Amino acid sequence: MKDERRNYLLAGGFVVAMAAALLIWVSLLSDWAGSADSYFVVYQRVHGLEEGTKVSFDGYPVGHIDRITRADTEDGSGFRVELSIDRNWRVPDDSRARVLQGLFSRVAVDIRSGRSKHFIPSGGTITAEESSDVFADVQSVARKFDAALEELRPVIDKAAEGGPEILENLRSLTADLDRASDQLAALLSTENADRVGRTLANVEASSTHLAELTRSLEVTRAGLDGVLARIGELVDEESGDVSEAVRDLNHSLAAVARHIDAIAADLERSSRNLAEFTRQVREDPGVIVRGRERAGDGAQP
Numbered sequence: 001m002k003d004e005r006r007n008y009l010l011a012g013g014f015v016v017a018m019a020a021a022l023l024i025w026v027s028l029l030s031d032w033a034g035s036a037d038s039y040f041v042v043y044q045r046v047h048g049l050e051e052g053t054k055v056s057f058d059g060y061p062v063g064h065i066d067r068i069t070r071a072d073t074e075d076g077s078g079f080r081v082e083l084s085i086d087r088n089w090r091v092p093d094d095s096r097a098r099v100l101q102g103l104f105s106r107v108a109v110d111i112r113s114g115r116s117k118h119f120i121p122s123g124g125t126i127t128a129e130e131s132s133d134v135f136a137d138v139q140s141v142a143r144k145f146d147a148a149l150e151e152l153r154p155v156i157d158k159a160a161e162g163g164p165e166i167l168e169n170l171r172s173l174t175a176d177l178d179r180a181s182d183q184l185a186a187l188l189s190t191e192n193a194d195r196v197g198r199t200l201a202n203v204e205a206s207s208t209h210l211a212e213l214t215r216s217l218e219v220t221r222a223g224l225d226g227v228l229a230r231i232g233e234l235v236d237e238e239s240g241d242v243s244e245a246v247r248d249l250n251h252s253l254a255a256v257a258r259h260i261d262a263i264a265a266d267l268e269r270s271s272r273n274l275a276e277f278t279r280q281v282r283e284d285p286g287v288i289v290r291g292r293e294r295a296g297d298g299a300q301p
C-alpha cells in the first residue's frame with residue numbers, strides 16, 4: 001500500500017514538473033517572439049528565398065524571414081516578404097533590402113543601412129533593391145561568348161589557312177633583324193668606339209691648336225702694325241740712314257707679307273677641312289671605318 005502511494009507521488013511529481021517546464025518554455029518563446037519587429041519588403045522575384053532565410057544588417061545577422069506571400073504591384077504580381085528583425089536594430093527610412101546570391105553561398109537578405117535620421121516604424125516597408133539572377137547572367141555571358149566565337153570563326157579559319165606564309169615571313173624578318181643586329185654590333189665594337197674617340201680627341205686638339213695659332217697671328221699683326229707706325233714716323237723725319245733701313249725693311253716686309261698670305265690660305269683650308277671632317281664624323285661615326293675602303297674604291301679604274 002505504501003509502495004503504491006509512493007509510485008503515485010513520483011508519477012504526479014514528474015507530471016507537475018513537466019507541466020511547469022512546458023509553461024516556462026512557452027513563456028520564453030513568447031518573450032523571444034515579442035522581442036522582434038516585423039518589416040516588409042516587396043520583390044518582383046524571390047531568388048531562393050524561403051521562410052527562415054537569414055536577414056542581416058550591413059552583414060550582421062539580425063533576424064530571419066517569417067513568411068512569403070503573393071502581392072500585387074504596379075509592375076505586376078510580386079512577392080511580399082515579411083522580415084522578423086531584432087527590436088534593438090532600428091532601420092533608417094533610406095535603407096535598401098537586397099538579396100545576396102552567390103554561386104556557392106546561401107541566399108540571404110541584407111539590409112544596407114542608410115544615413116537618414118528618421119527610422120521605419122515596426123510594420124513598415126523597406127525599399128527593395130532587386131538583384132540579378134547569377135545563373136541567368138552566367139548563361140547570358142555564355143550565349144554572348146558563343147555568338148562572338150561564331151563571328152570570329154571565319155577570321156580564325158582564314159588565319160589558319162595563311163599560317164604557314166605568316167610563319168615564313170616571321171622567320172625572314174627574324175633573320176633580317178639578326179643580320180642588322182650583327183652589323184650594328186660590329187659598327188659599335190670596342191675597337192671602333194676607341195677609334196672614334198681618338199679621332200674626336202685629335203680633332204678637338206687640332207681645333208685648340210688652330211685657335212692658339214690664330215691668337216698668335218693676331219699678336220704678330222698687332223706688332224707689325226706698331227712697327228709700320230714707327231717706320232712711318234721715321235720716314236717723316238727724312239733721315240738718310242733711316243730711309244735706307246726703311247727700304248730694306250719694306251723689302252723684308254714684302255717677303256713676309258707674301259709668306260703670310262700663303263700661311264693664311266693654308267690655315268683657312270685646314271680649318272674648312274677639319275670642320276667638314278668633324279661634321280661627317282658626327283653624322284656617321286662609321287665613316288672612320290669605311291673611309292679607307294671608299295678611298296680604295298675610288299682609286300680603282
